[in-house]
Amino acid sequence: MPKAKTHKGIAKRFKVTGSGKKAKHRSANRGHILGKKSGKRKRHLRNGGIVDGANARMIVEAVRPSL
Template sequence: MPKNKTHSGAKKRFRVTGSGKIMREQTGVRHLNEHKTSTRKRRLSSDVVVDAADVRKAKKLLGR
C-alpha cells in the first residue's frame, strides 16, 4: 500500500502542538494594516486552536 501524502497547503497553514492540538494563524493581519490599531494587530498575531468542527478534516490533510 502506498504512503499517504501530506497536503502541502495544509502543512503551511497548520501546526500540531506537543499535546496534539492543531493551531492556526488568525486572519486579518496580512495587509491594510495602517488603519488597524496596534492592540488589534497584536491580538491577531497570536495562534489559535482550530475549531472543533474542522479538526477532523485538518488532521486528515496533515496525514494524522
C-alpha cells in the same frame, strides 16, 4: 496500497499540537493595509488560535496521514 500523502497546503498553514489532537493557526488580516486598523486590533492579531473539534481532526489527518 500506496502511502497516504501529506496535504502540503494544510501543512504550511497549520501546526499540530504536541498531543496530536488539535492544530494551531496564525491570525489572518495582518499582512497589509494596517494603517486603518487600531493598535489593539493589530496586537490581538499577533496571537494565533487553536482549531478544535471536527475541523482539528480533519487537519491532523491531512497533515499526519500515517497516524
